[in-house]
Amino acid sequence: MSDRALLGEEINKETESLYKKEKKLGEGTYAVVYLGQHVKTGRTVAIKKIKLGNMRSGLDMSAVREVKALRELQHPNVIELIDVFSHKTNLNLIVIKDKSLVALAHCHRSWILHRDLKPNNFLIASDGQLKLADFGLARDFGDISRNMTSQTVTRWYRAPELLFGAKNYTGAIDIWAMGCIFAELLLRAPYLPGDSDMGQLTTIFSALGTPTEAEWPGMTKLPDYCRPLNALFSAATQDVLDLMGQMLAFDPAKRITAEGALRHAYFTNSPRPTRPAKLPKPARTIAEDSEPRKRPLDDAFDNAEAPIAKRPVDLRISSPA
Amino acid sequence: MSDKRELFEQSSQFRHWRYTPSSLSALRAANNQQGIARVRQSLLAESSLDGNSARTAEAENNMLTPADELGLINYYLQKIRDYATVYKFNSTVKATAITFMKRFYLHNVVFDYPPKGIMLACLYLATKVENSFVKIDDFTKPLARTKVTNSDVLDYEFVVTQSLQFDLAVHHPYRPAYGFFLDMQTYVEDITVLQKTYELAQKYIDQAVFTDLVFYYQPAQIALGAIKLAAVETRCDVDQYLTSQFDARALESLYPILDNVQEEIRKYQPVSMKEAQVIDRKLILCRNPEKNPSSSLYKSKNPEVPYVSDSDSD
Structure with a gap:
């Protein structure tokens, strides 16, 4: 007890002294990511420095949300926040480098909505494990008396209830995004790339058909062209189409949950998923680049990680015999 | 559980x-x-x-x-x-x-x-x-x-x-208190009395958050203590609910906690x-x-x- 600092400011200084920054990996609009080291153990870390100096209202909401969510979530498939410290007016998050649905089920079980699921926010660690990251839009949910914004989630992954302006929603919005990512993995191209908020709805309806009143009670029936799933995904098995269909159900109440999706036959029927360590990895890593490149934050999070979007990995490639 | x-x-x-x-x-x-x-x-x-x-x-x-x-x-x-x-x-x-x-x-x-x-x-x-x-x-x-x-x-x-x-x-006791209130409706006959108990319990929770109870106990324990305290005043029988939810051994460790919570809330004095x-x-x-x-x-x-x-x- 006596050798441990008691004061908040001293604890912060102690934390800061544990790490040293080595080189810049990338820069985004509100943060810079550095490659760093835990001084004593030599463990490689990523340091995400959030610039707050010119925020008029102090600590900004996305920093508050990210720190709040990550301090609570401890799971092998959620990016690990080891430490946080502030220096002058910067906030520094020390992170390490799922199975996506496992990570999402864990978030929902902890009553946290991610609200920005897209391929760029899934990182692959050096051991092949998938890590869910970027909790800047995350918030807790479940309080029906409080409204939430419908202006969330990157457009291509935004659920129809959000596009219709719903202020009360659930984990179903994260599942919709996961359904889009699932389809993107098979197509190797974004599944529902709308060009505007209204165009997004049109894109969804032309791909999945216009929802009927029976499918989604409360929605008025509109006549429109309907293309069934299996015409586009000609090589997909029935399990794939069934799970994707359930993840992309129009009525959020009927959409499968993360826990439910994990129990789907797709994950148990043959072919079995490849073990993380056997998954193909990009040949060149960011750390090997001599020049730090200016890229979006999510793309430059760790020396040994690459975003799925850049190199789509089909999670079901069977392992080499 | x-x-x-x-x-x-x-x-x-x-x-x-x-x-x-x-x-x-x-x-x-x-x-x-x-x-x-x-x-x-x-x-x-x-x-x-x-x-x-x-x-x-x-x-x-x-x-x-x-x-x-x-x-x-x-x-x-x-x-x-x-x-x-x-x-x-x-x-x-x-x-x-x-x-x-x-x-x-x-x-x-x-x-x-x-x-x-x-x-x-x-x-x-x-x-x-x-x-x-x-x-x-x-x-x-x-x-x-x-x-x-x-x-x-x-x-x-x-x-x-x-x-x-x-x-x-x-995490605060408010949400668990609401959960208990919903749960207890199956066990308590008179819903108006239960409603009154819940409202009073919320006032006790308002007091509890000022005390050091927040460092000693889990939010649900504080919520239950506040409900018990309110139930004494409204003469609402919540024990039937407790015995239906917890076995004898669990109750044995729970009751002293609930007693402490009630005691601390009762003792609370504003400055x-x-x-x-x-x-x-x-x-x-x-x-x-x-x-x-x-x-x-x-x-x-x-x-x-x-x-x-x-x-x-x-």
Whole structure:
């Protein structure tokens, strides 16, 4: 007890002294990511420095949300926040480098909505494990008396209830995004790339058909062209189409949950998923680049990680015999 | 049930902010001692700077005890509630702000940071954490009469978040109390009595968040204690519900906890303005000049104020 600092400011200084920054990996609009080291153990870390100096209202909401969510979530498939410290007016998050649905089920079980699921926010660690990251839009949910914004989630992954302006929603919005990512993995191209908020709805309806009143009670029936799933995904098995269909159900109440999706036959029927360590990895890593490149934050999070979007990995490639 | 318990055990509240009554008072006493030592040191440094040594003697006669510190903190916790009511913030924002301030003073002392300033920083941070964000100008507007500026609030934001060790999520008894209320409807015959019990229990929870119960017990335990306490008054039978939910062994460990919760809520006494004023007068004389922007020591060490918030245009 006596050798441990008691004061908040001293604890912060102690934390800061544990790490040293080595080189810049990338820069985004509100943060810079550095490659760093835990001084004593030599463990490689990523340091995400959030610039707050010119925020008029102090600590900004996305920093508050990210720190709040990550301090609570401890799971092998959620990016690990080891430490946080502030220096002058910067906030520094020390992170390490799922199975996506496992990570999402864990978030929902902890009553946290991610609200920005897209391929760029899934990182692959050096051991092949998938890590869910970027909790800047995350918030807790479940309080029906409080409204939430419908202006969330990157457009291509935004659920129809959000596009219709719903202020009360659930984990179903994260599942919709996961359904889009699932389809993107098979197509190797974004599944529902709308060009505007209204165009997004049109894109969804032309791909999945216009929802009927029976499918989604409360929605008025509109006549429109309907293309069934299996015409586009000609090589997909029935399990794939069934799970994707359930993840992309129009009525959020009927959409499968993360826990439910994990129990789907797709994950148990043959072919079995490849073990993380056997998954193909990009040949060149960011750390090997001599020049730090200016890229979006999510793309430059760790020396040994690459975003799925850049190199789509089909999670079901069977392992080499 | 076991699943839910595991979840709470993962929370930062469970992992970092649990104390026993004795560990809590030992921590506060140690903080107080170190705080006094720092005040002595800074006063010495200041008197060598400006030759005024009378302050040291004055401070020695007015050093705050751990009980004094707690009294002043508790008074300003009540102020948080009053302010939050003016702003119409909900009970979660209030309770989070109160818990933030209680946690802040486990890693700080009143000598360094008088609660009057910390109170607003805690409340403002709580609005962000609980999804009730207001712009800083709107937050300080109602305080214009008291000459509170934006930087009076924001300057403390970093020391507050550092002292909270960036654990921003706080769980309160309100939600579990609502869950118990819904659950109990199957077991309690008279719903109007149950409704009354629930409403009264919420008032008891409002009191409980001021106490150290938040460091001793889980939110659901505090909620159940508050319901039990309310049920005595409304003559509502909740024991049938408890025996249907827990086996004899679980009840054996639960009942003493619920008794303690009820006892602490019953014992809760707000601090009067008069009491607070007495402590406040002592604090003026024993405040640590190193952290006091109007002292000559502070000015010699911090030639200019670093915060830029007020001058920039967003």
